[in-house]
Amino acid sequence: DTEVTQTPKHLVMGMTNKKSLKCEQHMGHRAMYWYKQKAKKPPELMFVYSYEKLSINESVPSRFSPECPNSSLLNLHLHALQPEDSALYLCASSRFGYTDTQYFGPGTRLTVL
Amino acid sequence: DAKTTQPPSMDCAEGRAANLPCNHSTISGNEYVYWYRQIHSQGPQYIIHGLKNNETNEMASLIITEDRKSSTLILPHATLRDTAVYYCIVNTGNQFYFGTGTSLTVIP
Numbered sequence: 001d002t003e004v005t006q007t008p009k010h011l012v013m014g015m016t017n018k019k020s021l022k023c024e025q026h027m028g029h030r031a032m033y034w035y036k037q038k039a040k041k042p043p044e045l046m047f048v049y050s051y052e053k054l055s056i057n058e059s060v061p062s063r064f065s066p067e068c069p070n071s072s073l074l075n076l077h078l079h080a081l082q083p084e085d086s087a088l089y090l091c092a093s094s095r096f097g098y099t100d101t102q103y104f105g106p107g108t109r110l111t112v113l
Numbered sequence: 114d115a116k117t118t119q120p121p122s123m124d125c126a127e128g129r130a131a132n133l134p135c136n137h138s139t140i141s142g143n144e145y146v147y148w149y150r151q152i153h154s155q156g157p158q159y160i161i162h163g164l165k166n167n168e169t170n171e172m173a174s175l176i177i178t179e180d181r182k183s184s185t186l187i188l189p190h191a192t193l194r195d196t197a198v199y200y201c202i203v204n205t206g207n208q209f210y211f212g213t214g215t216s217l218t219v220i221p
Contacts, residue, residue: 004156006156041213042200042211042212042213042214045208045209056208088154090157092156098204098207098209099204101147101159102159103159104156104158104159105156106156107154107156109154
C-alpha cells in the first residue's frame, strides 16, 4: 500500500481566512513533505519533516505554518494568504528521508480570492 | 540551477514505444535519477529510479548512459492512459531536483 491521502480536495478561501490542509499516510514512513505546484510548473519543495522534526524549510513565508502531530499526520496551516498562493499543494512521504522514493498524495487545489 | 533538462513535449503513437530523454550532465556519482509522471492535476506517480545500471519494472525501463550524463525512460507499449507530464529528477540525497517535465501525448 503506497497511499497518501489529502483533505480537502479543493479549498476556496479569502485573504483573511484561516484554514488547514491535512495529509495522512499509514505506511510507517518517517519523512513527510509539503510541495507547492503552480500551473505548468514542477512541484517546489516547501517543508520537510523527518522523524516529526522540521528539517528543511525552503524560506517559505510565515503565512504557511506546518505541523507534524505524529509520524502519520502532516498539517499545513494557512493564514492571510495572497491570491498568488493559489496552487496545487502536494504532500509526499518516504520511508526515511531524501534517499528514499517519495510517494505523493493527490493534492489539494487551493484558490485564494 | 537546473540539474536536468527535458524536451517540453513529445507525441507517441498508441502501441509503440515511447522514449523520453533527459540530460543530467552535472550529476554526481552517488546521485540517483528518478522518473515520475503526473496525469492532469493529480499527484506525481513514481515510475522508476536508478544509479548506474539499467533498470526495468512493470511500468517502464530506465536506460542510463555509461557516463551517467543522460538517461532515457522507455514505455514499451504506450497506451492512451500514459498521456501525462513526465518528470526526470536528480535525487542528491538532500533534495529532489525536478526537471521542467516532458508532456507526452499518446495518439490513437
